[in-house]
Amino acid sequence: MNVNETSPADPVQEPLPECPTPAASANPAASEAKTSRRGFLKTGGMLSLSSLMGAGALMTKSDDALAAAEWGEHFQKNYRLMTDAEKAESRARLERRYSEEYGKAVTVDTTDPQPGVLMGYALNVRKCIGCRRCVKACVAENNQSRGERPGERIEWIQVLRMERGEFSEERMNDGYPEGLGIQVGGNAYTPAGQVLEGQYHYQPDAVPEKDATYMPIACMQCEKPPCVKVCPVRTTYREGDGPVVIDYNWCIGCRMCMGACPYWARRINLTTPVLPKEAMNPVTHYLGNRPRMRGVVEKCHWCLQRTRHGRYPACVEVCPVGARKFGNLLDPNSEVSLVLARKNVFRLKAENNTFPKFFYFYD
Amino acid sequence: MKKSAFHTTLIALLAIGCGVALTACSDHSAPATTPAAQEQAQPGQTQPEQAQSAQAPQEAKEVVCFESRKGASEITQKEIEPGLLNVKCSPTTGAALWYGDPYQDTMPMGKMPLLDNIPDDKAVVRPRSEHLNLLPLCGTSCHNNTLPPDARVPPTLPKNNHPAPIPTMEGMLPEIANLQHGRGRIWCLECHHTTQRNMLVDHFGNPISFDQPQLLCGKCHGDKLRDWRDGIHGKRIGEFASDGKKRWFVCTECHNPHNVQDGERNRGFIQLQPELPPQLPHGMVDASHETRHPIAH
Numbered sequence: 001m002n003v004n005e006t007s008p009a010d011p012v013q014e015p016l017p018e019c020p021t022p023a024a025s026a027n028p029a030a031s032e033a034k035t036s037r038r039g040f041l042k043t044g045g046m047l048s049l050s051s052l053m054g055a056g057a058l059m060t061k062s063d064d065a066l067a068a069a070e071w072g073e074h075f076q077k078n079y080r081l082m083t084d085a086e087k088a089e090s091r092a093r094l095e096r097r098y099s100e101e102y103g104k105a106v107t108v109d110t111t112d113p114q115p116g117v118l119m120g121y122a123l124n125v126r127k128c129i130g131c132r133r134c135v136k137a138c139v140a141e142n143n144q145s146r147g148e149r150p151g152e153r154i155e156w157i158q159v160l161r162m163e164r165g166e167f168s169e170e171r172m173n174d175g176y177p178e179g180l181g182i183q184v185g186g187n188a189y190t191p192a193g194q195v196l197e198g199q200y201h202y203q204p205d206a207v208p209e210k211d212a213t214y215m216p217i218a219c220m221q222c223e224k225p226p227c228v229k230v231c232p233v234r235t236t237y238r239e240g241d242g243p244v245v246i247d248y249n250w251c252i253g254c255r256m257c258m259g260a261c262p263y264w265a266r267r268i269n270l271t272t273p274v275l276p277k278e279a280m281n282p283v284t285h286y287l288g289n290r291p292r293m294r295g296v297v298e299k300c301h302w303c304l305q306r307t308r309h310g311r312y313p314a315c316v317e318v319c320p321v322g323a324r325k326f327g328n329l330l331d332p333n334s335e336v337s338l339v340l341a342r343k344n345v346f347r348l349k350a351e352n353n354t355f356p357k358f359f360y361f362y363d
Numbered sequence: 364m365k366k367s368a369f370h371t372t373l374i375a376l377l378a379i380g381c382g383v384a385l386t387a388c389s390d391h392s393a394p395a396t397t398p399a400a401q402e403q404a405q406p407g408q409t410q411p412e413q414a415q416s417a418q419a420p421q422e423a424k425e426v427v428c429f430e431s432r433k434g435a436s437e438i439t440q441k442e443i444e445p446g447l448l449n450v451k452c453s454p455t456t457g458a459a460l461w462y463g464d465p466y467q468d469t470m471p472m473g474k475m476p477l478l479d480n481i482p483d484d485k486a487v488v489r490p491r492s493e494h495l496n497l498l499p500l501c502g503t504s505c506h507n508n509t510l511p512p513d514a515r516v517p518p519t520l521p522k523n524n525h526p527a528p529i530p531t532m533e534g535m536l537p538e539i540a541n542l543q544h545g546r547g548r549i550w551c552l553e554c555h556h557t558t559q560r561n562m563l564v565d566h567f568g569n570p571i572s573f574d575q576p577q578l579l580c581g582k583c584h585g586d587k588l589r590d591w592r593d594g595i596h597g598k599r600i601g602e603f604a605s606d607g608k609k610r611w612f613v614c615t616e617c618h619n620p621h622n623v624q625d626g627e628r629n630r631g632f633i634q635l636q637p638e639l640p641p642q643l644p645h646g647m648v649d650a651s652h653e654t655r656h657p658i659a660h
Contacts, residue, residue, distance in 0.1 A: 104446050132638035133458055140451050140461040150645035158641065200641060201650030206634035282446065310602040317462050320431045321617065321632050322598030333605040335594040342595065 070097070079247040079286065080237065091286065098291060102280045109285040111308040113241035119302055119357065120242070120329035120336040122345070123216060126362040127323035130207040130214030132159050134315035134324065138218075141303060141314035142289040143281055144267075147274030154267045156300045157218040157315065161199040164211045218315075219244065219265035219300035220348060220356030227257035227266065236297075242329075242357055243302045245287035253295035262352050266299045302326070329357065428452030428459045431598060431617045432633050436494055438467065456636045465600040465610050468493075472611055473575055478592060485608045491615055492573040497535060498561055505531070506560035524550050538621040554579055554620070580614045 072093050077086060091108045098106035135157045139146060144154040208214065225244045228236055235250035236257055258266045272294040284290040288304035303313035307326075316324040327334030332341075336359070339345065343361040350356075426440035428450060443449045443464050451461035469487035472478075478486070492498050521527070533540045542550065556562040562570035563579045571578045581588035590596035591614075594605075598617065601609040614620070618631060625633050643650060 127632070129632060129635065130637060131456075131458075131635050132640070133453070133456075133460060135641070136453060136638045137460045150642070153642035155641050196653065196656060199650070199653040201643065201653055203637065203640050205636065207637045208630070208634065307603065310604055310607055311465075312600060312603045314461060316603075317465065317600040318458075318460055319598065320458070320635065322596065322612065325595065326603050327594075328604065331605050334603070335599075335605070338593050339595055 073249055076249060078233075078235065078250050087286075094286070094290060098282075098284070101291075102275075102277045102282070104277070104280070104282050106280075106282040106284060108290055109283075109288075109305055109308070111285070111304075113239055114308060116328075116330055117241045118329045119221070119307060120327060120334075120340075120359070121221070121302065121357060122325040122336050122339040122343075122359045122361055124321075124323040124325070124343075124362060125213065125215055125360050127321045128159075128214045128216060129321055130159050130161055130202070130209075130212070131320060133318045133320060134216060135159060137314045137318040138300070140279070141281055141306075142300075143273075143275055143284065143291050144298070145269060145271070145273035145275060145292075146279070147271070149271065151270040152274050154269070154273075154298070156265070156267065156298075157216055158200055158264065160215045160217060161202045161209075162213050162215060163196050164213065215360075217263055217265070217348070218358075219261075220263050220354065220358040221300075221302060223355035223357060224353060226260040226262065226352075226354060230256040230260040232256060239287070239304075241308075243304060244299075245301050245304065246297060246299065247287065248290070248292050248296045248298070251296040253297065255297065257297055262349050262354065263356075266297050268297050269294050426452050428457050430459050431612060432619070433457075433635060434633075435619075436489060436491070436616045443467075453638060455638055458635070458638075462600055466608070469610050470574075473572075475575075475578065475592070485606065487608070487610050488574060488613055489610065489616075490574045491576065491613065492561075495573060498573060501561040521552075524552075536621060538619075543622045543624060543626055544620065574613070576614045576620070580620075 072089075076082070076090050079087070082090065087110050091110050094108045095106055098108065135155050138144070138156050139154075142156065144156065145152050147153060202209075202212075221238075221243050223238070225236075225238060228238060228244060231237075232254060233250050233252055235248075235252075236244060236246045238244050253268060255268055258268060269292050273292055275291055280291065281289060283305055285301075285305035285308065288301050292298050303311070303315075307313060312326055316326045325335040325339055327336035329336055329340075331337060339361050340359065343363065345359045345361045347356045347359055427437050428440065430436045430438055438450050438459055440452055441449055447463050449462070449464045449467050450459050451463075452458065453460045466487055467489075469489050471483040472481075472486040472488045528540065539551070545553075552564070554563055556564040556570050557568075559570050561573070563573060563576065565571050565578060566582055577588060577591065587596055594609075597614075598612040599609045600612075601607060619625070619633065623631060625631075628634070640650070
């Protein structure tokens, strides 16, 4: 804004270039200083003019909710530093913009963590049939980009198909070297029980397939999240009730968090997200499923817009086999607490000391 | 086969007479009745009627999606508020993908042992009996204590537990010809009530509603009942708090009671068509690298 204020002084300096070359001063330093000052003011004037033009372009369309909202969004604080009034202001701004953009009444919730709730998640890997319904339910709920061009289709849940290995009687005595039977169970050239690395793009006619197991992977909502540690702008953080969230407005898209996450849980909007109006879910949360902009990172947040109001996350509700369980870890009678108490539980990559609140279990 | 087909046609005729839409949403009956009846319907007048009844839902463009397993409970898409659907269905597989109203068409689950302390409005189920198309016939058309006019022998209760094949029944439910559930150790009347054929039966001979199959299944599968009661087994939708309102999915919404283990597969849940895979990374033509073993063999 200081640059703007110098602009009235600019016309005073304007005639100067038209003058003949100024007389050489006795002090060359002063002359240099003078020209540099003039140059500075000139550049400043140009700059201020261009910025004024930009601002004018925004201001002349001040009726336009989109422009006004974007103008205000540029100057809002990090969500964690906002006062309640600022949150309300930001919320109203976003609701206005989204409602106009998507042609329906969009609500942006700012509900805080509920007292006495620490969310936890459990998934029965034995039951999962790999139908990917959770993946699509997540997309239906959380306003991900669903375009067709590269990078425009974003899904937060990945379902990993894993082979159980191939063991056959004919190859039981494969040894190394051939026929000597030193290494029972195959050799370096013809190994027995070899499995694939894991498949994300499997597409059979029907699941579950014989000799395959499925493992859905999404954000683990770690208690010590590596993504939070590396974020240079501190826009991603752990909320009081457990989930790790992102203030999309402060994300600079540096993708440090994507590199730090050991669970491949984060996605970036490389392009402007493609979100059809009719498919957009109008019930949103500021830290959750509100429509994202280009160049920000997003990830699973356990459907904050639902769970803060007591509803199950969308993936839990559609799982046809009931493999997904969600609940309050502080409540000993919740489904997750009972799973932890009774079943065989493990956490993915526990050796990383990320302490996920997402548990895998089996009967 | 001819006999059973004849009986099937008979049943189909009966059903049309009663005004029951056999094709709309079907549990076990549809695979047995409609294709067989349509293929082999000899009387000329039945076929157009059936065709009409089959086409009626398509013309209205109703979107119906199945909830857990295909062939069990289904839900019709509708707008509950302006801009808010009760359910979103998958365009690929026809599965329910998103619930706007998790409590649609539900009723209180009813009291169960060890669940007496749950208030009635907190645990709800979607009644199964409305979706079992043959059930309304069971207590009225055949097992209604009256004899069909052409019956030569009055029906008697079986003398032992070795069921004689009944073509009418097998025509309606092909799965019962070689009942897989129990691997030959149980028969019809372990689960179905002897005299009230539209009811199930508990260990004491008391009738159980088709809406509460958990009371029946728990007779043998006690461990599963316990886990289901605690919310570890099975599916629930609604509020996640342990005292929140939930819709409980009952046993038969996910498992086919006559063929729980799906024959040779020996798994508790049938196979489904999966949803589409994720987008390929930029520049990747296909995902064949995933199916190649690192070391050829």
